[in-house]
Amino acid sequence: MRIMSFSHLSHLDCSRCAERYDADEIHNLCVCGSPLLARYDLGSVTVGPADISGRPPTLWRYHEVLPVRERVISMGEGMTPLLPLPALGREFGVPGLLMKDDGLFPTGSFKARGAAVGVSRAAELGVRAFAMPSNGNASAAWTAYGARAGMRSVVAMPESAPLINRTESAITGSQLYLVRGHIGDCGQMIGALIARSNGELFDASTLKEPYRIEGKKTMGYEIVEQLGWRSPDVIVYPTGGGVGLIGIYKALREMRELGWLTGPLPRLVAVQAGGCAPIVAAFEAGATESTAWPNPKTVAFGITVPKPLGDFLILEALYATNGTAIAVDDTDTLATQALCARLEGTFICPEGAATLAAVRRLRDSGWIKETEEVVVLNTGSGLKYPAEVDVPTLDPGDRLG
Amino acid sequence: MRIMSFSHLSHLDCSRCAERYDADEIHNLCVCGSPLLARYDLGSVTVGPADISGRPPTLWRYHEVLPVRERVISMGEGMTPLLPLPALGREFGVPGLLMKDDGLFPTGSFKARGAAVGVSRAAELGVRAFAMPSNGNASAAWTAYGARAGMRSVVAMPESAPLINRTESAITGSQLYLVRGHIGDCGQMIGALIARSNGELFDASTLKEPYRIEGKKTMGYEIVEQLGWRSPDVIVYPTGGGVGLIGIYKALREMRELGWLTGPLPRLVAVQAGGCAPIVAAFEAGATESTAWPNPKTVAFGITVPKPLGDFLILEALYATNGTAIAVDDTDTLATQALCARLEGTFICPEGAATLAAVRRLRDSGWIKETEEVVVLNTGSGLKYPAEVDVPTLDPGDRLG
Numbered sequence: 001m002r003i004m005s006f007s008h009l010s011h012l013d014c015s016r017c018a019e020r021y022d023a024d025e026i027h028n029l030c031v032c033g034s035p036l037l038a039r040y041d042l043g044s045v046t047v048g049p050a051d052i053s054g055r056p057p058t059l060w061r062y063h064e065v066l067p068v069r070e071r072v073i074s075m076g077e078g079m080t081p082l083l084p085l086p087a088l089g090r091e092f093g094v095p096g097l098l099m100k101d102d103g104l105f106p107t108g109s110f111k112a113r114g115a116a117v118g119v120s121r122a123a124e125l126g127v128r129a130f131a132m133p134s135n136g137n138a139s140a141a142w143t144a145y146g147a148r149a150g151m152r153s154v155v156a157m158p159e160s161a162p163l164i165n166r167t168e169s170a171i172t173g174s175q176l177y178l179v180r181g182h183i184g185d186c187g188q189m190i191g192a193l194i195a196r197s198n199g200e201l202f203d204a205s206t207l208k209e210p211y212r213i214e215g216k217k218t219m220g221y222e223i224v225e226q227l228g229w230r231s232p233d234v235i236v237y238p239t240g241g242g243v244g245l246i247g248i249y250k251a252l253r254e255m256r257e258l259g260w261l262t263g264p265l266p267r268l269v270a271v272q273a274g275g276c277a278p279i280v281a282a283f284e285a286g287a288t289e290s291t292a293w294p295n296p297k298t299v300a301f302g303i304t305v306p307k308p309l310g311d312f313l314i315l316e317a318l319y320a321t322n323g324t325a326i327a328v329d330d331t332d333t334l335a336t337q338a339l340c341a342r343l344e345g346t347f348i349c350p351e352g353a354a355t356l357a358a359v360r361r362l363r364d365s366g367w368i369k370e371t372e373e374v375v376v377l378n379t380g381s382g383l384k385y386p387a388e389v390d391v392p393t394l395d396p397g398d399r400l401g
Numbered sequence: 402m403r404i405m406s407f408s409h410l411s412h413l414d415c416s417r418c419a420e421r422y423d424a425d426e427i428h429n430l431c432v433c434g435s436p437l438l439a440r441y442d443l444g445s446v447t448v449g450p451a452d453i454s455g456r457p458p459t460l461w462r463y464h465e466v467l468p469v470r471e472r473v474i475s476m477g478e479g480m481t482p483l484l485p486l487p488a489l490g491r492e493f494g495v496p497g498l499l500m501k502d503d504g505l506f507p508t509g510s511f512k513a514r515g516a517a518v519g520v521s522r523a524a525e526l527g528v529r530a531f532a533m534p535s536n537g538n539a540s541a542a543w544t545a546y547g548a549r550a551g552m553r554s555v556v557a558m559p560e561s562a563p564l565i566n567r568t569e570s571a572i573t574g575s576q577l578y579l580v581r582g583h584i585g586d587c588g589q590m591i592g593a594l595i596a597r598s599n600g601e602l603f604d605a606s607t608l609k610e611p612y613r614i615e616g617k618k619t620m621g622y623e624i625v626e627q628l629g630w631r632s633p634d635v636i637v638y639p640t641g642g643g644v645g646l647i648g649i650y651k652a653l654r655e656m657r658e659l660g661w662l663t664g665p666l667p668r669l670v671a672v673q674a675g676g677c678a679p680i681v682a683a684f685e686a687g688a689t690e691s692t693a694w695p696n697p698k699t700v701a702f703g704i705t706v707p708k709p710l711g712d713f714l715i716l717e718a719l720y721a722t723n724g725t726a727i728a729v730d731d732t733d734t735l736a737t738q739a740l741c742a743r744l745e746g747t748f749i750c751p752e753g754a755a756t757l758a759a760v761r762r763l764r765d766s767g768w769i770k771e772t773e774e775v776v777v778l779n780t781g782s783g784l785k786y787p788a789e790v791d792v793p794t795l796d797p798g799d800r801l802g
Contacts, residue, residue, distance in 0.1 A: 057458035057480060075747055076482020076502060079458060083477055101477060104505050106747060108784045148746030156801060159794055163787045170790040171742040171783070177801055178794040185797035193801040341572040345549030346476055346507060382572070383509045383784045386564045389571040393560055393579040396586035400557060400578055400594040 008045050009067045012036040012210055015313055023067065026125050028208045035207040035310055037250070038067045038214050042257050049229050049260055059113060059218040065254055066117055067214050071124040073149045075106040077116050078218060082226040082375070085356075087343035092360045096373035098232070099356075100223055103348060103381030107141040107168060109302070110244065110379045113219065114212030115141035121211040122202060123149040130204040131155070131194055133186030135240070135302050136165030137380060142204055143174035154193065154201065156186035161301060164384045182296055184306055206241040207309045216244045220251030223375055224261055231266045233372035236358055238351040238379055239270035239279055239325075240303035242314035249317035266375075268323035270314060271358040273298030273330065278307055279314055283325035288312050299330045300350040302379065324367060328357040336360070337382070349385060352378030409446050410468045413437040413611055416714055424468065427526050429609050436608040436711055438651070439468045439615050443658050450630045450661055460514060460619040466655055467518055468615050472525040474550045476507040478517050479619060483627040483776070486757075488744035493761045497774035499633070500757075501624055504749060504782030508542045508569060510703070511645065511780045514620065515613030516542035522612040523603060524550040531605040532556070532595055534587030536641070536703050537566030538781060543605055544575035555594065555602065557587035562702060565785050583697055585707055607642040608710045617645045621652025624776055625662055632667045634773035637759055639752040639780055640671035640680055640726075641704035643715035650718035667776075669724035671715060672759040674699030674731065679708055680715055684726035689713050700731045701751040703780065725768060733758045738783065750786060753779030 012021040016034035021027050023038065030036055045064045055061035059078025081101045089097035102110035119142065122130065129152035132142060139155040146153045155169050159178040169176045179186050187205060194201045203209065224231060231252065237245045245268060255261035270279050276296035282289065292307040308314065318325055330350075337353035340346060348356075355376035362368040394400070413422040415431035416438050422428050424439065431437055446465045456462035460479025482502045490498035503511035520543065523531065530553040533543060540556040547554045556570050560579040570577045580587045588606060595602045604610065625632060632653065638646045646669060656662035671680050677697035683690065693708040709715065719726055731751075738754035741747060749757075756777035763769040795801070 054455070058482075076484055076505070081459075081477020101507075104477070104507065106502075106505065108509075108782065144742075144746040144748065146746070147743055154802065156795075163789070164784055166790050166792055167787045168748055168784070170792060171739055171748055172746060173743040175802075176790075176792050178792050179797060179799075180794065181797035189795070189797070189799065189801050196802075338572055341545075342548055342574040345545040345547070345573060347545065347569055347572055381509065381784065383565055383569070383782065386568050386787065388564070389567050389577075391567055391571060391577050391579050393581065394557075394590070396580060396582035396590070398580075398590065400555065400590050401576075401597075 006063050007066055007069045008040045008042065008064050009069070010039050010041045013039050024125070026127065026202065027210060028203050036210040038210055040065055040254070042254060045258060049225070052225065059116065059215065059222070062218055062221050067211050068117060068120045069124060071120060073120040073123060073145055074116060075148065077105055077112045079222060080104045082223060083346065085344050088340055088356065091343065093363050093370055094359060094368060094372070094374055095370070097359065098373070098375045100219060100375055100377050101346065102219070102377060102379050107137070107144050108381040108384050109137040109141065110216070110219065111137045111141035113215040114243065115145040115215070117215030118142070118204065118209060118212040119145035119149050119151070122204070122209070123151065127151065127202040129153065129200060130202040131190050132204040133183050133190045135183050135304060136161035137302055138206065139174070140165050140168035143169045143172040146174070147172040156190050158182055158186060162384055182304060182306065206243055213243050213247045213250065217247030217251040219244055219377065220248035221255065224255060229260060231261065231263060232375045233266055234269060234368060234374045235266045236269040236271060236355040236374065236376040238300065238303050238354050238377065239272055239314060240305040241308045242270065242279065242310050244377065244379070245270055245317055246310050246313045249321070265321050268317050268321045269358065269362070270318055270325040271355045272325065272327050273300045273303055273333070273354060274327045275330065276304050276306060277327040279311060280325040280327045282311065282315055283318055288315055300333055300354050302349070302351045326358045326361060328354045332357045347382030348378040349380035349382055351380060352376070407464050408468055408470045409441045409443065409465050410470070411440050411442045414440050425526070427528065427603065428611060429604050437611040439611055441466055441655070443655060446659060450626070453626065460517065460616065460623070463619055463622050468612050469518060469521045470525060472521060474521040474524060474546055475517060476549065478506055478513045480623060481505045483624060484747065486745050489741055489757065492744065494764050494771055495760060495769060495773070495775055496771070498760065499774070499776045501620060501776055501778050502747065503620070503778060503780050508538070508545050509782040509785050510538040510542065511617070511620065512538045512542035514616040515644065516546040516616070518616030519543070519605065519610055519613040520546035520550050520552070523610070524552065528603040529553065530601060531603040532591050533605040534584050534591045536584050536705060537562035538703055539607065540575070541566050541569035544570045544573040547575070548573040557591050559583055559587060563785055583705065583707065607644055614644050614648045614651065618648030618652035620645055620778065621649035622656065625656060630661060632662065632664060633776045634667055635670060635769060635775045636667045637670040637672060637756045637775065637777040639701065639704050639755050639778065640673050640715060641706035642709045643671065643680065643711050645778065645780070646671060646718055647711050647714045650722070666722050669718050669722045670759065670763070671719055671726040672756050673726065673728050674701045674704055674734070674755060675728045676731065677705050677707060678728040680712060681726040681728045683712065683716055684719055689716055701734055701755050703750070703752045727759045727762065729755045729758045748783030749779040750781035750783055752781060753777070
C-alpha cells in the first residue's frame, strides 16, 4: 500500500523543451532558458472534493497538489471571497458577474499566493537568501514570507512603484533599492547581483523559480471549489507577468486529470493596459510570443511588464480555451474602480478594475453573452493606492451639510 | 415544534437601567442615555459547534446569535487567521503567543465586522441614510457596506486621520467632511446634523446603534472556535471605543450560556496609548467610569478616544475577568510594529502593535506567566499606514549592493 504524502510532487518539466529535472534540488530556468513547471503524481492522489471541503480555509487545503513537502510558512492565506457583483452586473448586462477578491491577503495582494508557496519550498530546499526585481506587490509578499522564514532578501523596484510597497519591503528588513526605470531595468541589475553572489543569492524573479506559479494556481482551485466544483464560462485576468493566468490554466487541467472537474474549460481572458499591451498585440497577430512593449506606462502598475518571460504560456492558454486578450485605457480603469466602489462597496486595485472595464467592453461587443457566468480576478486591495480627494475641511462647531 | 430561525434575536436591553426595547424597531440609545445590547433566545438555539464547523468561513456562520433576520450584506468578511507568533513569543518569553489578524478584511480593519452586521440590520429595518463621526477605519467600513446596501452616508473625520481613510470613504460616494479637531468634535457636529435631519439620517455612531457590537463580538466566537472551542488564558485588545472588548466579553458569556464553552473566562486586557489612556486611569483608580482625557494624541490613531461611551462596560469586563489595563508609549508601539514585521513577516497596524508591546511589559512584570496562552488582537492592516522610508535610489545599470 502506498503511503499518503502531504505533497505528491514528482518532478519539474521544462515548459518548452520537455527536459526533466529533479524537484528536490534547487533549480531556476531550464538550460534552454525557459520556465520549469512542477509536475505531480496525480494518479496517486486519493482525496477528492469531499475531503477538501472540511479543511481549514487556506490555500494549503490543496496540499497534495502543492510542492511543499513539510515546512509550510503560512500567514493564513487563501480561500478569499468569490463575491457576487449584482449591481455592476446589472449595469454591464452580465447578471452572473462574480469577483474573486484577492485583496484579502497578507500584504494586500494575490502575490501572497505565490510567495507563501515559493518561500516555503525554497526554505525547505535550503535557500537562505534571495533577490528579485518587483513592481512592488511581489516584493511586499516575498519579503514578508521571507522574513517569516528567516531569509535575507534584496529587492530592486521602480521608484514609481506605490509608496506603500516601499514601506512594506523595508519594514521586514529587506535590502531595498529604488531604480529610475521599469521592472526590466530592475531585473537586469538583480541578475548581475545574483551572478556576482556565487550562489549565495537565489533568483526569485517571476517564472525564474518554479514554485510561485503553484501558489498562484490555487486561484483556479478555489474558484472551482467555490462554484461547487464546476467552471464558470469565462475567467478574466489582469495580465502583467501572467503567472496567475498560466497557473489557473494549469490548475484547470490538473483538476480534470484528477477527476475533480468535468465539462468544458472556461474561456480565459488576458486584460492589459493600453499603455503596456504586448500580449494583446501578440494575440491579435496570432503570434505565439510577444514583442517587448516600448515605454510601458499605466496606472495599473502591477501589470506594467513589457515582455513577460512566460508570454508563450499565456498565449497558449488563451488559444487553447478560445479566450481572448483586450487592452483597457487608464481613464476607463479608474472610472470603473470608482463605479465598483459606489455600486458594490468594494475598493479594488486598478488592475482589478481593468478586468471589470474589460467585461463591459466584451459584453458590448457580444463576446460575453448575457447568460454567461463571468469571474474577474481582483488581484489586490485598493488600500495600497491612497489618492488625495477633494474634501471640505471645517473647524469644530461648524455646521455640516 | 418551534420553527428554526436564521436569527434568534429576541429584544434589546439597556446596558445600564435594564429598560427593554422591541428589537424590530429602529433604536439608538436608551432613554437613560446608555447603549442598548441585543439579546437572544439562546435556549432555542439547537445548533452547536459541530454544525458550525461545516459552514462557510465568514462571520455569518454564527447567524443564530447575530441580529440579522434575512438581508445579509456581505463582502465575505470574517474567520480571519489566528496566527502563531513563535519568534516574537520567544523574544517576549511567551511561547503561546497568538495573533488574531483582523487586518484581513474588506476595508483593511476589524471595523468591517461591526459594519457588515450593523449595516445589514439597519437596511432590513428600513434605514436609507446614516451619519457618523469616525477616526477613519469605521467610516471606511460603514460607507463601504452602506454603498453595497444602497444607503446614503455623511461622515465627519479628524483631518489628522490617515489619508487612505479619506480615499476609502470618498470613493464609495459618501459625503465626507474633515474637521480640525478630534473625534469628540466630529461627534458633536454629526449629532447636530442628525438633530436637524427630521429622522432622515440614522445615527450610526459607536454604541449609539445597538448592532455593530454584535458584529464585533464574532472576534470572540472565532477565537474560541479556532482554539477548538476553548478560551485562551489572556486576550489583549487595543482599546479606543472598546466595542470589540465589550463584544468579546458578551460573546464569551453567550457561549457559556449556549454550552459551547466551559471553564474559566480569559483575563481581558485593555491596551491604550500613553497619550490617550482614560480607561487605564479609571482602572487604576478602581473607578466604574472614565474621565475625559485632555489633548488626546497617539500614532495609534484608531484608539484616540478621550471618553468612550461604553467606558463602564469596558471596566466591568476587565474587573469581572481579573483582567487589567495598560498604557504603551508610541515609541514602544512603533518599535514593536517593526520587530513584528522583521521576525514574523506580518505588517500590522500601530493599534495591533500596541497590544504586543503590552504583552512584553505584562510578561516582564509577571502578570502574564510563561506557560500562558495569549491572544492579541491586530485590528487592522499596516497597509493603511504608508511611511516614507530611506531607500537608495539608483539609475538603470547601476551596481547593486
